Amino acid sequence: MSWPDFEPLPGLYCFDLLEQRLALARAKGLRVEVDLATNRGVNPPWLPYELMRGQYGIERHGTLQKWRYHAGARINSVWAPAYGRAMKAAYQAFGRRLVANPEVAGYHTWTCEAVWDAYGIISDYSPWARRAFAGFLHDRRGLSLEQVNSRYGTAWKSWDEVQLPQAGLPQDGHDLSPAWQDFSAFKQQSVRHGLFDLCVNVLRQLGDPRPVFFYHENFGGNVDEYWSDCARLGAVPMGGVGNAPTGEYMHHVRAAIYGGVYSHEPHSAYFHPSGRNALHIAGDVFSGTFAAGGHGGMMFF
Numbered sequence: 001m002s003w004p005d006f007e008p009l010p011g012l013y014c015f016d017l018l019e020q021r022l023a024l025a026r027a028k029g030l031r032v033e034v035d036l037a038t039n040r041g042v043n044p045p046w047l048p049y050e051l052m053r054g055q056y057g058i059e060r061h062g063t064l065q066k067w068r069y070h071a072g073a074r075i076n077s078v079w080a081p082a083y084g085r086a087m088k089a090a091y092q093a094f095g096r097r098l099v100a101n102p103e104v105a106g107y108h109t110w111t112c113e114a115v116w117d118a119y120g121i122i123s124d125y126s127p128w129a130r131r132a133f134a135g136f137l138h139d140r141r142g143l144s145l146e147q148v149n150s151r152y153g154t155a156w157k158s159w160d161e162v163q164l165p166q167a168g169l170p171q172d173g174h175d176l177s178p179a180w181q182d183f184s185a186f187k188q189q190s191v192r193h194g195l196f197d198l199c200v201n202v203l204r205q206l207g208d209p210r211p212v213f214f215y216h217e218n219f220g221g222n223v224d225e226y227w228s229d230c231a232r233l234g235a236v237p238m239g240g241v242g243n244a245p246t247g248e249y250m251h252h253v254r255a256a257i258y259g260g261v262y263s264h265e266p267h268s269a270y271f272h273p274s275g276r277n278a279l280h281i282a283g284d285v286f287s288g289t290f291a292a293g294g295h296g297g298m299m300f301f
Helices: 016-028 065-070 081-098 127-140 145-152 178-205 223-233 246-258 266-271 275-287
Strands: 032-035 104-109 212-215 235-239
Touching: 016 032, 081 178, 104 178, 127 178, 145 178, 178 212, 178 223, 178 235, 223 235, 223 246
Parallel strands: 032 104, 104 212, 212 235
Antiparallel strands: none
C-alpha cells in the first residue's frame, strides 16, 4: 500500500483500500505481509522537500537509472526530521489498525534508500545525514573531536564543521581509510535508524510482536550488534539477487547464532536457477534460517 494513498494529507489516514485487501485475504483463507511502502520514491506530495543527496550534492530522484520505475519520484533522507516524524506517525496509525488483525502475518518496510550506492552515486550526503554522522562519531563511536581530527587528518574546530568522508576509490582496490570505515558503519546506523527507530520500535510499543521484513543492506560496523538487535526485535533481513555472493553466508551464520532469520529472495532462484542457488537455499533450510521472502513469494499491498 503506497504511503500517499494511505495518508493523502498530513494526519489523514485512509484505511478503505487496506480493509478491502484484508477482506480478500480473509475470504481466501490467507495470511499476508503488509507493506506501507514508505520512502520507496513514492512519498506523499505534502512531505517537505528534504531529499537524500549524492556525494556531489545532487538530490536523489527517481529519474536515476536505478529508480527508472519511479521516474520523477523523490527519495527523502532517512535523517530528515520531518520525514522521521511523519514516518513514525504513519506506522503508529498503521499498527493501531492492524495490531489485532489475524490476517496479518507480518510487515515489510524499505531501508535501502539511506545507503544504496549505484551508477556512480554514493549516498547520503544531505545536511541531515552530515549532522547525524557527527553525532554517530561522538555518541556511537565514542570519539572526541580531537580523535576524529587525528583519524582523518583534519583540523575541525567544532562538531558543526565535521564533513562526510569522500571515498578514494583506486581502480584496483578499496578505500580502507578510517574515515571511510566510519562512514560505512554510519550507513549501517542509517538502516538501523530507519528500521528500528521509525518502524519496528513503533510497532513493538503498540504491543505488536509480528516480524518486520526489510531489505538487508549491511555496509559495516558491528555485525554482531546488528544481528543481535534484529533477532531481539523480530526484524527479518532479506537479501540475495541472482547467485547470492558468498559473503552473505556470514549473515546466515549470524542468524543461526542469534536465533534470527535471513530471508533469501526466492525470485533469484526462479529467475536465475542454478545448482549454486539450490545449495544456497538448502543450506538456509538446514540451518533453520530460511524464510520465503524478499520481492517474490509475498503479497504486497
